Amino acid sequence: MGCGRVGGKLAGLLDIEGHNVTILDIDEYSFRRLPPEFGGTALVGNGTDEDALKKAGIEKADAFIALTQGDNRNIMACQIAKHIFNVPRVLCRTYDPLRQELFGSLGIETFSPTTIFAQMLKERLLKAKPTGEKKAK
């Protein structure tokens, strides 16, 4: 759910590995971020809407990942996926570390890019010596 840079990239990666991927976004224009060779399904729809999720095949899904810009939207969609459709694996991006903590403790697998990136930058900065050149993404 959410075809931004991360969503589009992830959908492409999973597709290449042979998974059956459906990506949802409320704006058709977002699908430009999918790689041209993307073989999955791109569907316009709201991921917090049960009917849109059904259309996307959530009843048969093995995993659901919420990657929109809205923390609350992501959390709500993941709770619907987990508690109404019983999707076995549900991952959620929440920018807010405090919300990540709370909803993590309530059973949703949440990631805060804010925490992860800050941590990563700090470690990189404080490392004794740089480990050679690394290409920036």
Next chain:
Amino acid sequence: MYIIVVGGGQVGYYLAKALMDEGHELLVLEKDAARTAFICNDLGSVCVRGDGCEMTTLAEAGAGRADMFIAVTGEDEDNLVSCQAAKHKFNVPRTVARINNPKNETIFKKMGIDVTISSTNIIMESIEEEMPTHPLTHLLDIQEQGLEIVEIKIPPHSPAIGKTVKELSLPAGNTLSLIIRSQQKPFVPDKDTILEAEDQIIAITTPESEEALGTTLRGS
């Protein structure tokens, strides 16, 4: 009681006003600066600018000592998340959420929000009840028990006319509590009461069986 209201739109504003008149201590959290200023101007300093989904804002608002938490923004996901934060992070004993999309009622209930109010459903029902062909009117929902109190009027050609309550074969768990008949005092029916056309009946039913009750009393 100390009550926190999230969302200072029309609903939040008039709710705050009503709750203050009842003598409650109150705080409105509103994201928009201009709206916050308007409410403070009108009701006194009871509105703080802030996001009711942010834990720090909620902590500053004193969510830890709130007796009740009411989320009435126009966004269901915001209402869902802020109520869960209030409930699980700050242990507010009673959380109430407005639901805009009726489809979301299930997830709100599953996530443990104590009271849900579907504004769209309420408006729809009020309008439907004004239709002359409307089978029954909802008077009260008793959410905890899964029961509802409804009013049904027996139309002139109903198959229920002339039958006793016993003969009606009401759906299980349904009770006819009161009959209001013209020119008479309202009375509590027993199993031998015979129904008449134009009887107004107050009944206890469930969301699952209200349709069957309507068919029994009004015909299909």
